[in-house]
Amino acid sequence: xxxxxxxxxxxxxxxxxxxxxxxxxxxxxxxxxxxxxxxxxxxxxxxxxxxxxxxxxxxxxxxxxxxxxxxxxxxxxxxxxxxxxxxxxxxxxxxxxxxxxxxxxxxxxxxxxxxxxxxxxxxxxxxxxxxxxxxxxxxxxxxxxxxxxxxxxxxxxxxxxxxxxxxxxxxxxxxxxxxxxxxxxxxxxxxxxxxxxxxxxxxxxxxxxxxxxxxxxxxxxxxxxxxxxxxxxxxxxxxxxxxxxxxxxxxxxxxxxxxxxxxxxxxxxxxxxxxxxxxxxxxxxxxxxxxxxxxxxxxxxxxxxxxxxxxxxxxxxxxxxxxxxxxxxxxxxxxxxxxxxxxxxxxxxxxxxxxxxxxxxxxxxxxxxxxxxxxxxxxxxxxxxxxxxxxxxxxxxxxxxxxxxxxxxxxxxxxxxxxxxxxxxxxxxxxxxxxxxxxxxxxxxxxxxxxxxxxxxxxxxxxxxxxxxxxxxxxxxxxxxxxxxxxxxxxxxxxxxxxxxxxxxxxxxxxxxxxxxxxxxxxxxxxxxxxxxxxxxxxxxxxxxxxxxxxxxxxxxxxxxxxxxxxxxxxxxxxxxxxxxxxxxxxxxxxxxxx
Numbered sequence: 001x002x003x004x005x006x007x008x009x010x011x012x013x014x015x016x017x018x019x020x021x022x023x024x025x026x027x028x029x030x031x032x033x034x035x036x037x038x039x040x041x042x043x044x045x046x047x048x049x050x051x052x053x054x055x056x057x058x059x060x061x062x063x064x065x066x067x068x069x070x071x072x073x074x075x076x077x078x079x080x081x082x083x084x085x086x087x088x089x090x091x092x093x094x095x096x097x098x099x100x101x102x103x104x105x106x107x108x109x110x111x112x113x114x115x116x117x118x119x120x121x122x123x124x125x126x127x128x129x130x131x132x133x134x135x136x137x138x139x140x141x142x143x144x145x146x147x148x149x150x151x152x153x154x155x156x157x158x159x160x161x162x163x164x165x166x167x168x169x170x171x172x173x174x175x176x177x178x179x180x181x182x183x184x185x186x187x188x189x190x191x192x193x194x195x196x197x198x199x200x201x202x203x204x205x206x207x208x209x210x211x212x213x214x215x216x217x218x219x220x221x222x223x224x225x226x227x228x229x230x231x232x233x234x235x236x237x238x239x240x241x242x243x244x245x246x247x248x249x250x251x252x253x254x255x256x257x258x259x260x261x262x263x264x265x266x267x268x269x270x271x272x273x274x275x276x277x278x279x280x281x282x283x284x285x286x287x288x289x290x291x292x293x294x295x296x297x298x299x300x301x302x303x304x305x306x307x308x309x310x311x312x313x314x315x316x317x318x319x320x321x322x323x324x325x326x327x328x329x330x331x332x333x334x335x336x337x338x339x340x341x342x343x344x345x346x347x348x349x350x351x352x353x354x355x356x357x358x359x360x361x362x363x364x365x366x367x368x369x370x371x372x373x374x375x376x377x378x379x380x381x382x383x384x385x386x387x388x389x390x391x392x393x394x395x396x397x398x399x400x401x402x403x404x405x406x407x408x409x410x411x412x413x414x415x416x417x418x419x420x421x422x423x424x425x426x427x428x429x430x431x432x433x434x435x436x437x438x439x440x441x442x443x444x445x446x447x448x449x450x451x452x453x454x455x456x457x458x459x460x461x462x463x464x465x466x467x468x469x470x471x472x473x474x475x476x477x478x479x480x481x482x483x484x485x486x487x488x489x490x491x492x493x494x495x496x497x498x499x500x501x502x503x504x505x506x507x508x509x510x511x512x513x514x515x516x517x518x519x520x521x522x523x524x525x526x527x528x529x530x531x532x533x534x535x536x537x538x539x540x541x542x543x544x545x546x547x548x549x550x551x552x553x554x555x556x557x558x559x560x561x562x563x564x565x566x567x568x569x570x571x572x573x574x575x576x577x578x579x580x581x582x583x584x585x586x587x588x589x590x591x592x593x594x595x
Contacts, residue, residue, distance in 0.1 A: 004072060004104075010046025010090045016077045017094065023048055024072045024104065026134065027065060029115045037062055039098070041073060044139075048091045050075060052098040061101050068114055068134070070105040073098055122556070127570040129561055141558045144264065145546045149216055151263060152237055152542075155256055161212040161239060166201035168194060168218070178222045180232075188587035194220035197539060199458070200524050202240040203496055206535040207527045214239040216542060222567070227554045228488055228544055231567035234555075236491070237545075240537035246479050246495055249536050250274070250435060253483060257540075261431055264549045270294070270432040274483070278438040287327075287413035289439075292487030293432035295420035299412050300390045302328050302400075310382035313374055316358075316402045326402045327412055328390055331419060335361050335371075335395040341422070342372065345399065348418060354411035358400040362392060374400070406446070417487065431548070433485045438462070441476035442509060452510055455480045458503075458524075459494040460536075465502060473509045483540060485548055493538025500528045 004024040012021065025043035039050045039062060050073050052059055065071070075096040086092035111127075112120050114134045125132040132138055153163070172179045172193035179193040195201075197219050205213045217238040225231040241248060258272050270293065282289050285298045305311055306320045316326055334341075342359045349357045360375030362368065368380045368387075378386070386398060399415065401408045420426050441461050443454040451473055459478040461468060468476065479495035497503050503525070504514045518525055546558040556562040563569050583590065 008045040009041055009043040009048045012048060012077055012091050012094055012096075014079060014093050017079050019077045020075070020099075021077055021096065022072065022074045023050070023096065024070070026114075027067050027069050027071055027107075029067060030062065032063070039071075039073075041071060041096075042134075046090055048094075048096060049080075049086070049089075050096040050098050052101075056098065058098065058101040061103065062098075065103055066107050066109065068107040068110060068131070069103060070107075072102040072104055074100045123564060123570060126556075126562065126564050129571050133560070138557070141546070141550045141552070142560055144550055145542075145558055145560075148260065148264060148546050148549065149542060151260060152256065153216065155259060156214045156237075156239070159212070159252060159255070161214040162210060163215055164205060164210075164213050165215055166195070166198040166205075166217065166238075170195050170201075180220045180222055183586040183588055185586055196221050197236070198238050199456075200521070202238055202537060203458070203524065203535065204527050206240055206242045206496075207498075207530075207532045211242050212239070213241075217539070225563070225565045225567065228547065230543065230555055230559060230562055231565070232563050235542040236539040237542060238537070238539045240535060242533040242535045244495070244534070244536050246437070246481065246536065249493060249495075249538055250481075253538060253540065254433075257433065257483075257485075260545070261549065265431070267428075268430050270430050274433040274435050276435045276437050279436055279440065280438070282436050283409065286416065287409040288487075289436045289482060290484050290487055290489045291434065292417060292420070292426065293434055294426045294430055294486060295416060296425055297329055297331070297416050297420050299416065300328050300330070302326055302386055302389055305382050305385050305389075306402075308382070310379040310385070311377060313358075313377035316400070319402050324403050325405055325408060326400060327408055328386065328401075329399040329412065329416060329419060330390045330392045331397045331399070331423060332393075333395045334397040334423070335363065337397070339372075342397070345415070345419060345422070349401075349411055349415055352411060352414060354401070354407075355403065357411075357415060358402075359397060361397040362387065362394050364394045368394070370398075372397075428551075431485055433483065436482040436484060437480075438477045439480040439482075440474065441478040441506070442473040444474065450511070454478075455492065456494045457507065457510075458496050460497045460534075461502075461506070465499075470505055470509065479536070481538070483538070488544055488548060490544050491538050491540040493536065495534070495536035498528055498532040498534055500525055503528070 004022070006022045009023055009025050023041055025041045028040040028042040028047060031038040035054045037052050037059060039052070041048050041050055052062055073096060075098040077094050078097050080093055080095050110131065112124055112131055114131055117135060117137055133142060169182060169192040172181065172191065173196065178196060182192040182194065184190045184192060198217050202213055215238050217236055218233055219236055220233050223229060223231055241252070254274055258269060261269055279289055282291055284301065287299055303320055303326045306313070306317050306326050311317065320326060346356045346359065358374045360370035360372030360378070362383060363371045368383050369375060370378045370383055386392060392398065399419070401412055440454045441459070442451050445452050455478060459480045462477040462479055480492070481494065482492050483490045497506070504517055507517045543555045543559060547555050550558050552558055561569070561571065568574070
């Protein structure tokens with residue numbers, strides 16, 4: 001190839017035996033056998049075993065050099081003996097007899113080893129991310145990410161989309177509490193914002209007369225970190241289409257996702273035509289709008305049974321009288337489970353901040369009874385009614401939660417996942433996609449009791465636009481949708497509101513005047529006033545897609561240089577202090593907060 005190497009560390013095979021070659025790479029590990037020293041040389045492509053005898057003048061060099069030093073090795077390709085072959089390596093049938101060695105770069109003592117896949121504290125891994133990325137698993141994750149993005153780009157072009165880049169410096173959004181702000185030197189006292197998403201720009205592209213747009217878009221949000229969310233920046237496949245309805249968007253995304261997940265994973269896609277689940281149904285059956293459909297457990301409302309004399313469970317009955325709901329999760333054929341299983345679930349629920357999960361098992365000993373701590377409070381008639389509502393049978397168990405709707409939704413959502421995992425009901429070799437549809441246009445804010453937009457304020461409401469009842473906003477549904485896979489929300493999307501007059505009416509419900517809307521969304525409203533096509537789109541998260549394909553549970557495992565939980569880049573020491581001279585030039589003063 002050049003002076004550094006004739007081949008990479010994954011190329012050589014039996015057909016190269018007796019060739020003289022030059023390889024360059026990192027010293028992965030070495031094994032000293034006294035008169036022989038074995039060296040595993042690694043580069044981006046793979047690994048090659050090299051061996052040097054103790055009478056070679058370069059033997060002392062290799063004895064002293066530390067792991068992860070960069071070496072150039074010149075030698076001869078020889079066949080390994082049958083008993084020393086390593087078929088896990090592409091180069092496992094050959095090795096290099098070393099003739100000479102050049103140390104291209106010495107490594108210091110390593111803060112974390114590259115050899116092996118041991119777990120190390122995340123902060124150390126992020127501080128020395130360049131070392132962490134040399135590890136085989138991490139290296140493969142990042143290569144996968146690159147391949148996924150390349151595949152997506154190719155497929156989108158094949159589907160007739162054009163790739164455009166939208167601005168990075170833009171204006172702050174009205175609800176811009178999570179914006180990253182950039183001071184303007186030429187306009188003192190004013191700020192740009194980094195885009196939380198290219199939402200308005202991609203709609204403006206449609207208004208500009210283009211038919212289908214996409215980009216692999218960087219997005220910036222000053223949010224707290226979670227396992228599936230980076231603090232700061234993330235990437236999404238941003239797309240928008242003109243003259244489309246909801247199903248047109250679904251068809252494009254389903255086509256892409258099925259091809260993508262089949263290309264990069266051997267796991268089975270449960271349904272290639274993704275189920276459509278109304279938001280209300282999702283909340284009733286799964287207590288979340290991000291359900292993991294691999295889990296067969298569902299939630300049923302059995303509140304009415306507690307309003308009868310067939311139940312004497314006074315604690316729940318009193319709560320029901322004050323407006324609480326009672327919901328149940330049925331676990332099939334769990335009568336043989338030890339009491340410790342049920343008690344541990346109950347204790348776990350209390351540890352999550354809930355009031356625990358009451359439980360009993362349905363038995364038939366001449367009559368239907370409930371066995372367990374609260375079983376005695378349910379008559380045979382009550383249990384039969386529960387069996388009917390919940391599709392339960394003798395031998396099944398019933399977990400119960402009572403409280404305000406929003407409170408028990410939180411605990412039952414995670415309890416459903418917890419119980420599913422404990423009972424090994426979730427098949428990790430499957431991808432279960434779904435669409436959550438029919439989101440409410442508005443919702444009531446729990447704290448302020450004011451009506452707010454529930455999802456995306458630029459969405460089109462459902463129904464005959466000439467007959468919308470603006471006096472009943474909480475009954476309005478929108479053409480908004482989420483795509484979910486294995487309990488991970490990949491994206492939100494919507495058919496957009498392209499009618500300015502309708503937008504004024506909808507914004508007035510949450511307290512905006514026409515003047516407010518014109519001022520805060522001047523670019524959008526102005527553009528929509530000059531003829532806008534019906535349009536819609538979505539933006540699946542690249543990081544979360546790769547996380548699923550790599551079978552990881554933390555987004556930082558598939559991100560090249562992520563921040564930590566506190567939004568700090570430990571490797572580059574960001575965020576950092578800025579020189580007073582620079583602040584003065586930007587017309588900025590900093591104010592220190594009192595501890």
